[in-house]
Amino acid sequence: MSTRLQSTNIPSIHVVIPGIESLKTSLESISHDTKFEHEKDMMFFRQRGKILIDAMFDYHPIHLMALFLNPRTRKMKQCTNSQRQSCLEYIKQEMIMFDAFDSDTQS
DSSP states (O other): OHHHHHSSOOOOOOHHHHHHHHHHHHHHHOOOOOOOHHHHHHHHHHHHHHHHHHHOOOOOOOHHHHHSSTTTTTOOTTHHHHHHHHHHHHHHHHHHHHHHHHHHOOO
């Protein structure tokens, strides 16, 4: 996943949301192995990491559009229903703007 995010030769905007969401999921996973005495400390760092990710990353509509328009990720499984709806609304608004622009240029 990280090489796909860092690539400069191929489009990678559609992997931003899955990459961040998989990172959040890995931070949320709790080890069921109670042998480690430092598990409490690790939980602190996991929670802190998740809080930082939530604070640092805010999805722009173009990230959602790229996720939707990519055939492999178009179901948007990583997104909430409100994110899916806002993505569709944003795409509709963009299509209306392009249609209005196209009508103006043809006149």
